[in-house]
Every structure is written in structure tokens, then in C-alpha cells.
Amino acid sequence: MATASAPGKVILFGEHAVVYGKPAIACAINKRAYAKVKKNSSGKINIKAEVKDLRYVKKSIEVSFEQFNIGSGIDIEVSSEIPSASGLGSSAAVSVATLYAIAKEFRKSISKSGLAKLGHRVEKEVQGAASPTDTATSAFGGILLIEPSKNKIEPLDYVNLNLVIGYTGEEKSTKELVRIVKEKKERNKVLESIIECIGGVTCEAQELISEISVASSEKEKAKKYAALGELMDINHGLLESLGVGTLRLAQLVHAARINGALGAKITGAGGGGCMIALASSEKRKKISAAMEKLGFTAINAEIDREGAK
Numbered sequence: 001m002a003t004a005s006a007p008g009k010v011i012l013f014g015e016h017a018v019v020y021g022k023p024a025i026a027c028a029i030n031k032r033a034y035a036k037v038k039k040n041s042s043g044k045i046n047i048k049a050e051v052k053d054l055r056y057v058k059k060s061i062e063v064s065f066e067q068f069n070i071g072s073g074i075d076i077e078v079s080s081e082i083p084s085a086s087g088l089g090s091s092a093a094v095s096v097a098t099l100y101a102i103a104k105e106f107r108k109s110i111s112k113s114g115l116a117k118l119g120h121r122v123e124k125e126v127q128g129a130a131s132p133t134d135t136a137t138s139a140f141g142g143i144l145l146i147e148p149s150k151n152k153i154e155p156l157d158y159v160n161l162n163l164v165i166g167y168t169g170e171e172k173s174t175k176e177l178v179r180i181v182k183e184k185k186e187r188n189k190v191l192e193s194i195i196e197c198i199g200g201v202t203c204e205a206q207e208l209i210s211e212i213s214v215a216s217s218e219k220e221k222a223k224k225y226a227a228l229g230e231l232m233d234i235n236h237g238l239l240e241s242l243g244v245g246t247l248r249l250a251q252l253v254h255a256a257r258i259n260g261a262l263g264a265k266i267t268g269a270g271g272g273g274c275m276i277a278l279a280s281s282e283k284r285k286k287i288s289a290a291m292e293k294l295g296f297t298a299i300n301a302e303i304d305r306e307g308a309k
């Protein structure tokens with residue numbers, strides 16, 4: 001029997017604009033999907049899954065069987081700590097964990113980059129379209145800069161980010177939100193400049209993250225974190241103008257800001273799902289408590305550095 005797991009993610013900067021070739025920065029979080037696989041002699045594929053959307057499990061089985069030339073039956077169990085359709089990359093984590101557990105059970109060697117590619121194929125085949133962001137972050141872990149136009153995925157320097165995730169409890173469809181933005185963009189040419197602008201914010205954030213990692217004093221670091229928070233606020237405003245904000249997301253964003261967040265924004269596709277706040281370690285508790293007082297779920301997320309394992 002083989003087991004594998006893979007983390008969910010938050011997008012720190014650049015969602016939606018990444019669909020149009022702009023860079024994005026994503027970060028793996030300490031919430032995981034798990035897969036357990038055992039060959040069987042019946043030739044059947046028996047799936048036991050505690051996940052809402054079975055399409056990603058089934059497609060991952062199909063894709064890995066084809067990739068690794070597998071003809072045998074399997075018993076597979078899949079579970080996940082990541083709420084589905086929340087913008088935290090649950091489908092990517094489920095796909096990557098399933099693919100990896102199958103590869104391990106059949107002793108097929110696969111690199112993290114190979115896993116990211118196969119995971120991306122699963123997402124594309126299920127959803128029709130997907131950027132490589134979620135599956136790459138799930139496979140590699142850490143903080144990644146995704147540059148689709150250069151076909152490049154690059155780990156960013158080690159920095160600690162105190163993130164609070166606020167979950168609206170509203171499920172959303174990434175595909176639907178991507179379609180809404182596309183249609184709005186066709187109606188309003190100004191959205192091209194907004195997407196361009198989001199790309200610019202992401203590039204500035206990338207520089208700041210590198211600067212934080214080499215900052216010479218705590219004061220210098222604090223200044224950079226504050227600047228990063230401000231960029232999150234700007235990115236949030238730009239996402240609102242793409243039309244992916246909701247009342248509940250706005251309530252969470254403002255609750256975080258009022259309670260001392262350095263910055264707060266929608267994360268992922270929007271239209272429900274989650275937002276993230278960047279906080280100092282002292283303010284984290286206060287921000288989570290404020291979110292919960294409003295009836296939302298707060299998640300204190302740590303960065304996952306391991307990726308698929």
C-alpha cells in the first residue's frame with residue numbers, strides 16, 4: 001500500500017490576471033489532501049472518497065494509468081482537510097495526492113515538476129481551462145512565482161508570513177468566475193489595464209518578498225511587511241473592480257483591517273470562498289476572533305514547505 005498527501009494553497013497576488021499570462025504568487029498552506037492506494041487482483045477500481053467532487057480523483061486515476069501504463073485494479077481512499085470550492089486549492093491537492101500515491105504504489109518515479117504537470121493536465125481536462133498555479137504550488141510547496149508567459153515556476157526566498165484565512169462558507173465555481181471576468185473584459189476594455197496593473201502589483205510584491213528575506217534589521221523588515229500588506233489592499237481593490245467581490249468577502253476584509261491586519265484581500269477566484277489577511281504575530285488572534293464573531297471561519301495558516309510527500 002502507498003500513501004501520499006499534498007497541500008492546499010492561497011494566492012497571495014495575481015489571481016485572475018494569471019489567466020491572461022500575468023505573474024502570480026501562491027503559497028502552500030498546512031492543510032492537506034490524502035490518498036491511500038493498494039493494487040488489487042480483481043481488476044476493479046474501488047474508490048472510497050471523503051471529498052465532494054469525485055471528478056478529480058477519477059481523472060487522476062485515468063491520467064496516471066495512461067502515463068504509467070498501468071492495467072491493474074486498485075483500491076483507493078481519498079480524504080481532504082481543505083474545504084472544497086473555497087479557493088484553497090482543494091481540487092489540485094486531491095489530484096496531486098492521488099497521482100502521487102498511484103505512482104508510489106506502482107513504483108514509478110516522478111519528480112515534483114512531473115507531478116505538477118500531470119496535476120495541471122487533470123485540472124484542465126476536468127475544468128476545461130486552468131492555470132498551472134494551484135497544482136504547481138501543491139506539488140512543490142513553499143511560496144512560488146508563477147509566470148505562465150515564460151512557462152516558468154520559481155520558488156521565492158524564504159520569508160515567514162503570518163496569514164489569517166477567512167472563509168465565507170460560500171462555495172464558488174472557479175470556472176464560472178473566470179467566465180464572468182472574461183465577459184466583463186470583453187464589454188469593458190478598461191479591464192485590460194486593470195489586469196496589467198495586477199501584474200505590476202505582483203512584480204512589486206515579488207521584489208518586496210526578496211527584500212524581506214535579506215532585510216538587515218527588524219525595523220526594516222516591519223516596513224517591508226507593511227508595504228506588502230498595502231499591496232494586498234491594492235490587489236483587493238483591483239479584484240473588486242473585476243467583479244469578483246461579495247458582501248461577505250468585503251465584511252471579512254474590513255474586519256481584518258479594522259483589527260490591525262497589515263493588508264487583506266480576496267484569495268483565489270472570489271465570488272465567495274476565502275480571503276487572506278497578512279498580520280503581525282501579535283495581531284493574528286484578534287483578527288481571527290473578529291472574523292469568528294461575525295460568524296465566519298478563521299484559519300491560522302502556516303506556510304507548507306514540503307509540497308507533495
Ligand code: MEV
Nearest residue numbers: 015016130131133268269
Ligand atoms: C483560482 O484559484 C485562481 C484563478 O486565477 C484561476 C486560475 O488561475 O486558474 C481565478
